[in-house]
Amino acid sequence: MILLALEAVGALETYTNLKLHSRIYEVRGVDSDAMYASVLSAMDTEKRRLDPVERDVFAGTARLSFTVMANQSGHRRLTALLMKGSGVERVLTFRTWEEE
Numbered sequence: 001m002i003l004l005a006l007e008a009v010g011a012l013e014t015y016t017n018l019k020l021h022s023r024i025y026e027v028r029g030v031d032s033d034a035m036y037a038s039v040l041s042a043m044d045t046e047k048r049r050l051d052p053v054e055r056d057v058f059a060g061t062a063r064l065s066f067t068v069m070a071n072q073s074g075h076r077r078l079t080a081l082l083m084k085g086s087g088v089e090r091v092l093t094f095r096t097w098e099e100e
Contacts, residue, residue, distance in 0.1 A: 022069050022096040025078075031087040032062035038085025039064055046070075046078055067096065 010019070029035045032055060043050045054065040068078060075093065082091045 018071060020069050020071055022067055023075055024065060024067050024094040024096055025082070026092040026094070027064045027082055027085075027088055027090070028061055028092070029087045029089040030060065030062060032057065032064070034087030035062060035064055035085065038088055039066070039082065042078060042081035042085060043068075045081055046074065048078075 027035050027039055036053070036055075039053070040050055048068060048070070051066060054063075056063045056065075068075070070078065079091055079093065082088055
């Protein structure tokens, strides 16, 4: 009975968009500095703190990786803002190991 109640509460949280979950964001483009400024601007717009960002360059493509905790609509808004950013060519999101 308890397990059924917990499953129902979890489904309700997801359905009502209350449940927070982590996503790893990977923003790709050519100009790392322009992308970083775009990411910072998007995070400011969403009133979120930008924690450590990993910066890499592979074969001329810059990559910024960071983790964000938000509900589904928060992740959709952030992804849309990031896609509009200067220097951003692609935005990928991945589930964290905690959600596996």
